[in-house]
Amino acid sequence: MNNSLQDLCLDYSEIRRCESSKNILTFCNIFPNWDALYTPGDGDCLFHALSIVMTGSTQHSVEIRVLIAIELLLNIDYYKDLHDSMDLYDVSITVTEAVQDSVTRYKSSSVWLLMPAATVMKRNIVSVYPPVNGHQDRTFSILNKSFSPRVPGTYDEITILWSGYIARNSSQTWTPTHFVPLIPIPIPKVIPTTFAEHHPSSLNMEKLEIVEAHKGGTRLHLGGYIYVRNDSSQDKT
Secondary structure, three states, rough: HHHHHHOOHHHHHHHEEEEEHHHHHHEEEEEEEEEEEOOOOOOHHHHHHHHHHHHHHOOOOOHHHHHHHHHHHHOOHHHHHHHHHOOOOOHHOOOOHHHHHHOOOOOOOOHHHHHHHHHHHHEEEEEOOOOOOOOOOOOHHHHHHHEOOOOOOOOOOOEEEOOOOOOOOOOOOOOOOOEEEEEOOOOOOOOOHHHHHHOOOOOOOEEEEEEEEEEEEEEEEOOEEEEEOOOOOOOEO
């Protein structure tokens, strides 16, 4: 695999957010502190979503599709057994259709491709199926799963949302038509007011960083010194 696909992209600040997917999270009251990243909806959305969350762009979407197709084809018996063990019959297409879809550009993806995607991306794939149709929806209970790479080990996670348009005041059952990646909203670091007041002359905004948190307080690095801050004092060590 291309080296650029080995590590998660850590800066998503320049990537457009998907408001319709964010609205789904709000409507269903799930993942309140997460963002949905915009993903082109051309039938390759699962592969776009994986490329975006890994590299920050869709430039590796085709490569990811090919690798997932190869992984599925070479290990078809493994994924058939996995599919059966997870009781995915009621919410997925046939394995023949899945194989055909995996090698066809702009063809919609299914849970069959989420399974080998975990192995290709070397990450656990967390499948988030929102309860748009209610928590009693069988698909909701089945597709909220985590898929692990075929090779056992300890892995980071990629979170993928089943998304799509929600028709207002509609009695029809909602069906997802899209995939987007979810990322946690970063929590900004806050400089302690009391620390700044005690050290106004040495405070360097660029050099201040939390080194570690421990029982006795928070260790802060400032201009070459380590300070330990607790509820009662700030002592230079």
